[in-house]
Amino acid sequence: MSIGRMIENVPPVLVLGISMLVGVVLVLASTPCGTSVAQFHNPDKQLGYFSEINWSLNFIVFVPLAMFFFISSVHRIREIIRDLADARMIVDPNGVALSEAELQSEWRTVLSQAARLGVVLGLIGLFASWVEWWIDFRYPDVPIAEALLRSKLGRGWNLAPLLQPPPHHILVAKIFGFAAFTAQGIFAGVYLLFLCIMFGFATWLYRFSMDTTEWELVPDTRSDDRRCGFENFEPLVETLLLAAICCFGVFFLTRLDHAFLDSAAIDLGGFVQSDIWSGFISGIKDLGKASATLFQVGDIRYSVQMVGTGLVLSLVTAFFIPTILLRQAAEGSRRRAIHRNKDNPGVIGKLDKMVLWPMLYPQPVELLGFLFLAAMCFIYYKLTLLLVGVTLAAIISKFVKALQPPN
Numbered sequence: 001m002s003i004g005r006m007i008e009n010v011p012p013v014l015v016l017g018i019s020m021l022v023g024v025v026l027v028l029a030s031t032p033c034g035t036s037v038a039q040f041h042n043p044d045k046q047l048g049y050f051s052e053i054n055w056s057l058n059f060i061v062f063v064p065l066a067m068f069f070f071i072s073s074v075h076r077i078r079e080i081i082r083d084l085a086d087a088r089m090i091v092d093p094n095g096v097a098l099s100e101a102e103l104q105s106e107w108r109t110v111l112s113q114a115a116r117l118g119v120v121l122g123l124i125g126l127f128a129s130w131v132e133w134w135i136d137f138r139y140p141d142v143p144i145a146e147a148l149l150r151s152k153l154g155r156g157w158n159l160a161p162l163l164q165p166p167p168h169h170i171l172v173a174k175i176f177g178f179a180a181f182t183a184q185g186i187f188a189g190v191y192l193l194f195l196c197i198m199f200g201f202a203t204w205l206y207r208f209s210m211d212t213t214e215w216e217l218v219p220d221t222r223s224d225d226r227r228c229g230f231e232n233f234e235p236l237v238e239t240l241l242l243a244a245i246c247c248f249g250v251f252f253l254t255r256l257d258h259a260f261l262d263s264a265a266i267d268l269g270g271f272v273q274s275d276i277w278s279g280f281i282s283g284i285k286d287l288g289k290a291s292a293t294l295f296q297v298g299d300i301r302y303s304v305q306m307v308g309t310g311l312v313l314s315l316v317t318a319f320f321i322p323t324i325l326l327r328q329a330a331e332g333s334r335r336r337a338i339h340r341n342k343d344n345p346g347v348i349g350k351l352d353k354m355v356l357w358p359m360l361y362p363q364p365v366e367l368l369g370f371l372f373l374a375a376m377c378f379i380y381y382k383l384t385l386l387l388v389g390v391t392l393a394a395i396i397s398k399f400v401k402a403l404q405p406p407n
Helices: 003-008 012-029 056-086 100-136 144-150 157-163 170-207 230-262 268-289 302-340 345-352 364-379 381-403
Strands: 038-040 045-047
Touching (some): 003 056, 003 100, 012 170, 056 170, 100 170, 157 170, 170 230, 170 302, 230 268, 230 302
């Protein structure tokens, strides 16, 4: 069985369940492994695996959801090809519609090629994660102050065993760290595999939109929808949008964790109270005063730069490129169809009213606005906290109103 077929046969729900289980097990195992709490001094800061949300909360919530949508996207492509074949939207030079078996065979060839590249890149990502583990858990035989200076990550849960007098749980902590960094590497690998598959799909789709192509993507003029068959792509675009949102959650928690490290709060609870909750209240006041505090960037470290790069890759490669190519394919398909049916006023009239964008919402302009807002929210994390707070307040308000008895 090819790599592509193996990926297609993986149930997304199974990936979601296993990923969540791994996240919960890591959180529970951090306590007996001695990595759950690390008390640093000068300045005082209580860290640990549980309180570093880019690890604990990420692997319980956003990483499993992102992996679920990664695999779901591959399943959506298979369903789209089936729908395209049923709608007779891909035809040969003689105008004969290609069968589902022919289209699936062509797609699996591209899928296998993209998957092989993705596996190679994924293994590189996994190896890089192991190298990071080797650096962070290669404890020097020196006092803790010097160890902090030598550590690549500085203060973090990886140094927790060194802060327990006398140092203990060192071997167990290294084993736990290897498991955690392996989980990180697996996510990075699946993420890179997902990007390669989406790029492969964009390439496969572009083949049918070229003027010199032998197999042509044509509008479905029998469809009652104004998108003339291109509404079949909407489930995939929605799944890609949800995957991008989950990736934003993964990367933003890393951004937020570094904000916690840079804050004056001693522990995560203090950070929630001072920067998130109180920050939300003061953020509303600052918004009314047009204060610049909402747009403080803070210290952008290497890891924040890397996750920012990952966010851009996910938005551009996995979402922006496929959707733009899809719109271009619809436009080219309509243009060629109008040329072929210039003597058929009924078809021409329908094609003139054809909607080129596969989604009802968001529209292209709104989507660009969302992408710009996502970039701003990643850079200015306080603005994100304000928006999240306003959204939660609106949801709670609607929920309370729904529970109230009618007058």
